[in-house]
Amino acid sequence: MEPEPVEAAHEPVPVEPDREPEPEPEPATLVLPEFVPFDDESSAASLETTDLPPAAGAVAMKRPAFKGAPRKRAPVIAQTVHDPASPVVLNISGLQKSFGQTVAVSGIDLEVRAGSFFGIVGPNGAGKTTTLSMVTGLLRPDAGTVTVNGIDVWANPFAAKRIIGVLPDRLRLFDRLTGAQLLYYSGVLRGLDDVTVRQRSADLATAFGLEDALNRLVADYSAGMTKKIALACAMIHSPRLLVLDEPFESVDPVSAVNVTEILQKYVASGGTVVLSSHGMDLIQRVCDHVAIIVQGAVLASGTIAEVRGEQTLEERFVELAGGRKVAEGMEWLHSFSD
Amino acid sequence: MVAQFLGLKVRLLANFSRRSPWQVVGIVIGMLYGLALAVGLFMVLVGLRFTGDAVAIRDGMVVAGSLVVLGFLLFPLVFGIDDTMDPRKFATMGIPTQRLSLGLALSSLVGVPAFVLGVVLLGTVVTWSRGVIETLLALISAALLLATCMLASRVSTSLAAFLLDTRRSREFTGIIGVLILVMIAPVVLLALNFDWGRYGLDLIGGLAGILGWTPLGAAWAVPGDAATGLWGEAVLKLLMATFTTYLLWLAWQGLVSRMLVTPGREAQARQYGGLGWFDSMPHTPMGAIAARSLTYWRRDSRYWMSVIVIPVIPLIVILPLSFAGLPVSYLALLPVPLMSVFLGWTLHNDVALDHTAVWLHVASGTRGFEDRMGRLVPALFVGIPMIAAGSAISVSVYGDWAVMPSILGVSTSILLTGLGLSSYSSARFPYPATKPGDSPFSQPQASDTAAALIQSFTFAGSILLSLPALACGLLGVFVDPVWNIPALALGVGIGLITLVGGVWAGSLAFERRGPETISSAIRA
Numbered sequence: 113m114e115p116e117p118v119e120a121a122h123e124p125v126p127v128e129p130d131r132e133p134e135p136e137p138e139p140a141t142l143v144l145p146e147f148v149p150f151d152d153e154s155s156a157a158s159l160e161t162t163d164l165p166p167a168a169g170a171v172a173m174k175r176p177a178f179k180g181a182p183r184k185r186a187p188v189i190a191q192t193v194h195d196p197a198s199p200v201v202l203n204i205s206g207l208q209k210s211f212g213q214t215v216a217v218s219g220i221d222l223e224v225r226a227g228s229f230f231g232i233v234g235p236n237g238a239g240k241t242t243t244l245s246m247v248t249g250l251l252r253p254d255a256g257t258v259t260v261n262g263i264d265v266w267a268n269p270f271a272a273k274r275i276i277g278v279l280p281d282r283l284r285l286f287d288r289l290t291g292a293q294l295l296y297y298s299g300v301l302r303g304l305d306d307v308t309v310r311q312r313s314a315d316l317a318t319a320f321g322l323e324d325a326l327n328r329l330v331a332d333y334s335a336g337m338t339k340k341i342a343l344a345c346a347m348i349h350s351p352r353l354l355v356l357d358e359p360f361e362s363v364d365p366v367s368a369v370n371v372t373e374i375l376q377k378y379v380a381s382g383g384t385v386v387l388s389s390h391g392m393d394l395i396q397r398v399c400d401h402v403a404i405i406v407q408g409a410v411l412a413s414g415t416i417a418e419v420r421g422e423q424t425l426e427e428r429f430v431e432l433a434g435g436r437k438v439a440e441g442m443e444w445l446h447s448f449s450d
Numbered sequence: 451m452v453a454q455f456l457g458l459k460v461r462l463l464a465n466f467s468r469r470s471p472w473q474v475v476g477i478v479i480g481m482l483y484g485l486a487l488a489v490g491l492f493m494v495l496v497g498l499r500f501t502g503d504a505v506a507i508r509d510g511m512v513v514a515g516s517l518v519v520l521g522f523l524l525f526p527l528v529f530g531i532d533d534t535m536d537p538r539k540f541a542t543m544g545i546p547t548q549r550l551s552l553g554l555a556l557s558s559l560v561g562v563p564a565f566v567l568g569v570v571l572l573g574t575v576v577t578w579s580r581g582v583i584e585t586l587l588a589l590i591s592a593a594l595l596l597a598t599c600m601l602a603s604r605v606s607t608s609l610a611a612f613l614l615d616t617r618r619s620r621e622f623t624g625i626i627g628v629l630i631l632v633m634i635a636p637v638v639l640l641a642l643n644f645d646w647g648r649y650g651l652d653l654i655g656g657l658a659g660i661l662g663w664t665p666l667g668a669a670w671a672v673p674g675d676a677a678t679g680l681w682g683e684a685v686l687k688l689l690m691a692t693f694t695t696y697l698l699w700l701a702w703q704g705l706v707s708r709m710l711v712t713p714g715r716e717a718q719a720r721q722y723g724g725l726g727w728f729d730s731m732p733h734t735p736m737g738a739i740a741a742r743s744l745t746y747w748r749r750d751s752r753y754w755m756s757v758i759v760i761p762v763i764p765l766i767v768i769l770p771l772s773f774a775g776l777p778v779s780y781l782a783l784l785p786v787p788l789m790s791v792f793l794g795w796t797l798h799n800d801v802a803l804d805h806t807a808v809w810l811h812v813a814s815g816t817r818g819f820e821d822r823m824g825r826l827v828p829a830l831f832v833g834i835p836m837i838a839a840g841s842a843i844s845v846s847v848y849g850d851w852a853v854m855p856s857i858l859g860v861s862t863s864i865l866l867t868g869l870g871l872s873s874y875s876s877a878r879f880p881y882p883a884t885k886p887g888d889s890p891f892s893q894p895q896a897s898d899t900a901a902a903l904i905q906s907f908t909f910a911g912s913i914l915l916s917l918p919a920l921a922c923g924l925l926g927v928f929v930d931p932v933w934n935i936p937a938l939a940l941g942v943g944i945g946l947i948t949l950v951g952g953v954w955a956g957s958l959a960f961e962r963r964g965p966e967t968i969s970s971a972i973r974a
């Protein structure tokens with residue numbers, strides 16, 4: 113399967129000032145202006161995009177190579193939301209994990225195509241975080257495979273991790289670093305060079321409204337700000353796939369709108385977002401695909417329209433997740449104790 | 451209400467057994483230790499019932515007992531223990547203050563310290579059962595003491611939690627800990643050099659005379675005074691002890707009512723300019739990890755505490771030896787190798803100190819080699835100048851520059867083998883460490899037996915591997931200066947080989963065990 117070349121409707125992607133001392137200043141509102149889906153050699157078999165004509169501003173170019181191997185840049189993939197021809201970016205099959213007697217994930221299969229905004233919803237303890245941790249290489253599965261862009265995450269972790277951006281839930285950050293240091297650290301660990309990291313850090317800080325907080329320790333941040341800096345760290349290396357666990361938890365509404373907008377632009381330029389959330393409204397509004405996970409298994413997945421049918425997503429979710437318990441026998445709550 | 455609090459505390463204790471088997475083993479060992487201590491002390495106290503000198507027993511008991519009360523008062527303040535029964539956790543439940551404070555105070559009776567204290571106090575009742583009134587007084591003062599100690603630890607735990615609530619002040623408690631360590635050293639020295647046989651009883655008698663009239667020792671002195679016929683003093687001291695307990699109870703109540711309406715405070719956040727170490731280190735993953743480690747060594751009390759303690763250790767070792775009459779010239783050779791042992795050892799659980807933040811290294815596919823090397827940089831930054839300057843000072847005090855190669859070789863060997871072993875053990879065997887932001891003296895719940903094994907293995911390992919250099923060094927100092935050069939060669943050689951081997955094995959372990967490292971951090 114081949115990604116289509118970019119259509120004229122899409123904005124030209126600025127050429128990445130690769131290893132040049134003076135990068136072009138870029139508008140701060142465009143957060144991932146340098147988003148460059150790129151190929152890894154190991155994925156070339158499944159994605160032969162490198163020799164496509166550089167349509168509509170997408171320019172083939174080199175990236176800073178990790179092991180000296182030149183890597184070519186793929187053209188930006190034209191994104192049409194329901195296009196079944198988009199390449200599969202994330203493929204999960206037969207994923208299983210149990211902790212002792214407790215089965216957390218019992219055989220999950222999912223397929224996420226390039227350029228989709230994929231929401232994973234489920235009740236508390238359904239195995240969302242466990243699944244996303246196994247996808248991002250943070251938790252070893254008992255069985256099953258995860259491939260990102262054709263690369264097996266558990267067989268070839270170093271290549272796979274390079275193209276994944278991760279926002280884990282409930283894991284600490286190196287919070288004795290200032291916001292600026294944490295961004296820099298994340299960027300350099302991802303193999304970006306000094307100049308690029310500094311410039312992207314500034315862009316991300318502006319886009320997430322963190323400029324004033326950059327010189328404070330992350331330990332002193334509020335919960336929402338911590339979430340935002342972690343989100344910024346997750347996308348600093350312009351990954352092909354962003355895996356975000358509860359990205360909007362404790363983020364204020366204004367920031368949530370900003371972040372959503374950033375993610376939508378990222379998706380529009382060919383990136384893929386997989387996020388988990390409790391907010392059905394948000395999923396329904398933002399995502400184009402959704403999977404409902406209950407007790408470690410996928411009960412429904414597809415486009416939002418397919419999954420929800422005639423109902424709202426919330427109604428459908430409550431129905432699948434075991435139905436609403438009618439609040440009977442709670443009459444005492446209506447006669448107040450004082 | 452009280453029953454519910456007691457039940458809650460029992461369940462909190464019982465739930466520790468739901469953690470990993472090793473931790474359970476640790477808890478069981480701790481409990482057995484407490485039980486053995488309690489039984490041992492009880493037997494001693496029962497034995498004292500049948501021996502003569504009531505004055506000596508009373509004086510000894512007053513001094514030891516005062517230390518116990520002081521311990522209950524100071525321990526939580528200095529070490530900042532994690533309070534599972536913090537009054538603020540019950541703030542939203544609308545329980546009347548008096549009942550809440552009573553319930554919380556009584557719930558502190560459930561636990562190993564209270565159990566040991568209770569058994570020991572029963573022992574004192576036996577010791578003083580030399581007459582009906584003495585027994586009665588002993589029973590009353592034992593009850594008062596139990597209440598006093600429990601209330602004292604409750605008050606100081608809450609004060610610590612209340613006053614030292616901000617992150618920065620929590621770290622500050624570590625400094626108090628170091629100061630106490632430094633202050634204890636001369637006291638221990640004095641105690642070691644004191645002629646106990648001749649003046650011991652007089653000293654204890656004098657101390658007991660003073661402490662018996664303080665809140666710390668009054669209750670301990672009551673039955674003893676009665677047994678030695680000082681009835682007037684016994685009654686006065688009993689009044690004093692009662693009053694102490696009552697005051698503590700009032701203080702505890704006041705503190706609870708105050709805490710219920712005072713949520714945690716926020717510290718003023720400080721601004722830092724620029725990228726700090728990240729600017730001056732190479733802009734590569736290894737350089738960034740080194741910069742991050744250096745930043746943490748300066749900013750995180752868990753790191754700088756261990757660095758501050760390192761120069762204190764030789765002091766503690768050398769002072770008693772010099773009092774014992776060893777010549778200063780030989781002692782001057784000790785500090786640098788000693789400090790190298792501890793510096794090499796500081797990194798042996800480095801990955802666990804990151805806690806779950808290490809996910810960033812795993813998720814970004816950081817190479818093990820880069821991670822291992824970057825983390826070594828701060829220790830080398832401190833270690834190389836320490837060995838160079840320290841050896842020069844040592845040798846100039848010793849007076850013969852011929853031993854310079856020996857001391858360099860031994861110290862280098864110890865530091866490098868320590869770092870090599872640490873590089874491997876921190877990647878392969880991380881064990882629960884103090885969490886980021888906690889007081890550096892607070893240990894995670896039940897440091898387990900595996901942790902003790904890893905600690906002793908890495909600690910002893912560097913010394914064992916340095917034995918060749920050490921042997922040559924000793925020969926060089928005591929037998930023939932010819933041995934000094936082999937000491938340097940062997941030390942640097944073995945050190946480098948161990949370091950390379952440790953980093954290599956550690957890199958493999960780090961890369962292979964990334965997910966397991968995160969899992970163990972989550973469990974910790």
